[in-house]
Amino acid sequence: MKVELLYYPDCPSHERALELVREALALEDIDAPVNVIRVETDEEAERYRFIGSPTIRFNGIEVDPAPHLPYRLTCRTFRREDGRLSPVPSLQMLRETIALARKEEEHHGS
Amino acid sequence: MALEIGKPIVDFSLPGVDGKTLSPADFAEKPVLVVAFWCNHCPYVRAYEERTIALAKEFADKVAFVAINANDAVKYPEDSFPNMQARAKEMGYPFPYLHDESQEIARAYGATRTPEFFVFDSQRILRYHGRLDDNWENPSAVQQRYLRDAISALLNNQLPPVADTEPVGCTVKWK
Numbered sequence: 001m002k003v004e005l006l007y008y009p010d011c012p013s014h015e016r017a018l019e020l021v022r023e024a025l026a027l028e029d030i031d032a033p034v035n036v037i038r039v040e041t042d043e044e045a046e047r048y049r050f051i052g053s054p055t056i057r058f059n060g061i062e063v064d065p066a067p068h069l070p071y072r073l074t075c076r077t078f079r080r081e082d083g084r085l086s087p088v089p090s091l092q093m094l095r096e097t098i099a100l101a102r103k104e105e106e107h108h109g110s
Numbered sequence: 111m112a113l114e115i116g117k118p119i120v121d122f123s124l125p126g127v128d129g130k131t132l133s134p135a136d137f138a139e140k141p142v143l144v145v146a147f148w149c150n151h152c153p154y155v156r157a158y159e160e161r162t163i164a165l166a167k168e169f170a171d172k173v174a175f176v177a178i179n180a181n182d183a184v185k186y187p188e189d190s191f192p193n194m195q196a197r198a199k200e201m202g203y204p205f206p207y208l209h210d211e212s213q214e215i216a217r218a219y220g221a222t223r224t225p226e227f228f229v230f231d232s233q234r235i236l237r238y239h240g241r242l243d244d245n246w247e248n249p250s251a252v253q254q255r256y257l258r259d260a261i262s263a264l265l266n267n268q269l270p271p272v273a274d275t276e277p278v279g280c281t282v283k284w285k
Contacts, residue, residue, distance in 0.1 A: 010281045013153075016247065072185065075280045077153035085156035086247065 001025075001032045001059055001101060006039050008053035011075040013087035017054035024094035028102075045071040052076025056089065058101035063089050112220035112228075112239055115273045119143070119234040120218045124178065124208035127195040132206050134234060137174035141232040142264050144257070147221040147282065148177035148207070150197045151188035154279035155225050157246045159201060162225070165242075165258060166204045173261055175205035180216035181224070181283040189283070216282055226277035229260045229270070237264055240275030 007014035039050045051069040078089045123133040166175040181189040198207045229238035238260035245252045260270035
């Protein structure tokens with residue numbers, strides 16, 4: 001599985017986000033490296049379709065996608081299943097996106 | 111660099127979401143004044159929003175809270191004045207929410223993050239600067255309540271046990 005974590009260094013959430021991504025992959029029994037990408041300019045934000053830090057994708061499928069938001073250098077807000085707003089997604093959100101990516105993988109492989 | 115502990119308050123006169131222009135003198139009757147650099151779009155502010163509201167309500171008799179948003183609203187339209195008004199109404203902010211459009215006040219305080227708290231005593235000397243507590247992610251796992259401890263100490267005529275912590279949050283969005 002292709003795993004990407006894009007981050008803006010001024011936003012302090014990426015280290016915790018990386019821990020959560022690794023935890024979610026382990027829980028889903030997936031052994032895949034995480035490609036950590038630093039986004040530092042508006043041009044890079046455009047190029048990577050980066051709406052905020054952290055942006056996490058499994059096989060290109062984004063966790064908590066928000067296509068209405070502009071590409072820019074900022075921290076990203078995730079709404080967790082308990083309704084709380086957080087700078088990082090929950091483990092459940094990550095696992096659900098991994099499951100979706102897996103399903104797509106199986107669909108295309110069959 | 112942030113205003114140093116022991117330094118006097120930096121004066122301001124800023125418009126609030128309720129149409130009133132406020133300055134520190136408007137809170138002279140309160141023995142403690144908390145100035146919080148704040149905004150609408152940052153998830154750390156959102157994570158701390160309810161905790162800050164609860165603290166402001168709990169200490170309403172003796173402590174004045176003031177939130178100031180200095181973010182560039184052109185690049186971050188969620189932080190525009192109308193959106194500040196909407197957020198304050200939606201959440202029922204029990205404190206004034208002021209707009210530092212020129213960003214001069216944020217620069218004068220040396221604020222770098224949102225949220226970032228500055229706590230002044232009855233003489234309006236800075237006694238605490240930094241974060242609200244030690245866990246932005248999980249309110250039930252908080253072990254150090256820096257802001258609460260600082261307020262409580264000042265109300266008991268003591269100095270805060272911890273005077274300075276590293277603020278955690280989004281960077282102030284400069285123009």
